Amino acid sequence: MGIAPKIQASHISKVFSNGKCSVEALRDFSLEVKEGEFLCIVGPSGCGKSSFLRILAGLMPVSSGKLEIQSGEDQSRPLTSMVFQEYAVFPWKTVLENVAFGLQMRGIPKAERLSIAQGWIERVGLSKFIHAYPHQLSGGMKQRVGIARALANDPEILLMDEPLGALDAQTRTVLQEEILRIWEEQRKTVVYVTHSIEEAVLLGDRVVLMTAHPGTKKAEFPIPLSRPRDLKVTATPEFGKLTYTIWEALRGEVLSAMESTGEGCSKGIG
C-alpha cells in the first residue's frame, strides 16, 4: 500500500449553469480519504455534498480542480459503487437481479454472480424475498437491497448518498447497526454523506463539515471512538460531546442555509 491517499480531491469546484443563471455547488473543495477509512460528510442541504459524491462516482465532471483516485492492483474491481438516497433499486428487477446487476454489467458469469448476490442477500437478511420485486418490499428492505447491490459489486470505494435519509427513525437505527457490522467485516473505504450528525459520529472515522452556497469544507473532526463499534457507543459521554461540538460548528451554517433557500436557482443541488 502506497503513502498516497485513496482519494485526493484538490481545489475542486463545480458550477451548474442553465444559460440564465449559474449555481456554484462546490468551491475550492479539498479532501483526502485514506484507504479503509470511513469518512462522513455532514452539511446543510444544498451544500454540494451529493454533487461531490456524483463527481467521485464519475457521474459528473468537475468544473475545475483535480481529483485523483488510486485504483488497486485488481483492475477488474470497480472503482466506486453508490448507494442512492431514493433507494434507486430497479423496480423491474427482482431482489436477486438487482443485487447481481453490477456483476452482470462487469460480465461475471451467471452462476458466479448469482451465488455472490445470494450471499449478500442473506447477509442483509432478505433471503425470503430473493425473488420478490421491490414494490413488495418496505422502504428499509429496499435500501437493504441497495446496500447489498453496492457491496456485491465489491467496489474499492463505497459511496453512500444519505442512504437512510428517507427511512423512519427505528428502521434507520437498525440499518445503521447493520452498516456498522458489515463495515467492520469489510473495512472498505467509504464516503458517506448524511445530514445526521449522530449518524456521522456513530459510523465515521472522521467527519467533514461542509458549508452551503457555495459548498466548501468548513471543519474536520476525527472521531476517536474505539472500533469495533455498535449502538452502545451512543450512550457514552464522548459520543454526546462529539455530536454537540459538531452541532455547534454546524448551527450557523444551517441557519444561513435556511435563510438563503428560495433563491431561484439554488434548487436541485443537494
Add this chain to the structure above:
Amino acid sequence: MFEGDRVMKGKRMTKPLGMLVFLFALWNVGLTLFHGWPSLWWLGLGVDFLLIVGIAELLGKMIPPAYAPLYRRSLSVSFPLLLFIAWELLVRGGVLSPDWFPPPSRIVQALWELITKFDEFSKTSLLGRPWLLPGAVWGNRPETVEELLAESHLYATLMRVFVGFFLGSIPGILLGMVMGVSPTIRTMIDATLSAFYVLPKIAIFPIMMLIFPDPFGEGPKIAVVAISVFFLVTINTMVGVRDIEPVYLEAGKNYGASGFRLFYHVILPGALPVVFAGLRLALGTALIVIIAVEFVRAKTGVGFLTFYYWEILSPEKMYAGLVVVMVLGVLLTAGLKKVEQWVMPWRRP
C-alpha cells in the same frame, strides 16, 4: 370499529332500510296506477335512482366486512342490469320510441340473428358462420375457410385493427425511444410530430385511397389505423423515456451499464409503463378510426354493418352492431392488459 358498535348500527339501520324499500315500492306502484310514467318518467327515474342509492348505501353499512368486496362487485353488476330493465320497461310502456331506442330484449334478439344468419343481400355474416368451419376444413362443404373469413364482419375489423396496430406501434416505439434518448433528433422532429398529432387521422383517409393502387382494398384502411397509432405511440414512448427517474440512469451508469446495455436494462423497462399507456390509448383510437373508415368506404366490417342497418332502417341491428364494437373494445383492452402483465411482471397487479 368495535364489533358491538357494528351490531348496534346494524339494528339501528334495519328500520330506515325498510322505510326506503317501502317508499320505493309506493312511488313506483303509485306512479303506475296514476299513469304518471309517460309524462313524469324523468322525475320517476330520478327519485327511483336516489332511493336505490339510499338503499344500497344502508345495505353497504349493514353488510359484514367479510362480504363487503362481494357486495361491491354485485352492486357494480346489478346497477347496469337495473338500467336495462328500466330501458325495457320505458319502451314497453310507450315512453321511449322503439324506433330510436329498441328495447334490450330486441337488441339481444337482433344480435343473435346477426350471429346465426347469413345475410343473402350483402353476402356477409357477423362471425363468418363458425359452425361451418369444420366442414370447410375437411372440404365437404362448398365454402372454403377463406370465403368464410372473408364474409365475416368481425374478422375484417379485427384484422384491420391488428395489422394497423402492429404496423403503427412498432415503428412508433422505435422512433419514440430514439427521440427520448437523443436531444438532437427530438429537437428536429418534435414540432413536426406535434403538428401531425393534432390532425384528425381520419382526414388522411382520402389521401391514402389516392396513394394505394386499390383505393377500396384493405391497404388504405390499415394505413390510416397504422398512422393514427404511430403518432400516439411515438409521443408516449418519448415521454416515457424522458420521465425515467434520473436516479435509475445514474445507478445504471455507476454500475457499469452504457450504450445498448443501459438501454436494455434501464431505459426500456423504465419507459414501458408509459409506453403501454400510449398503446392503450392507441388501441382505443384504432377502433374509432377503423369504425369511421368502415362507415365511409367498406363492404365488410363492424362499422359497415352498423351503417348498413341504418341504411335499411333496422335500429335494433344498429344497436347490435354497437354492442359488438363495445365487446370488441373491452376484449382488446383486456388482451392488451394481459400482454402488459406478461411484459411487466414487476408492476403492482
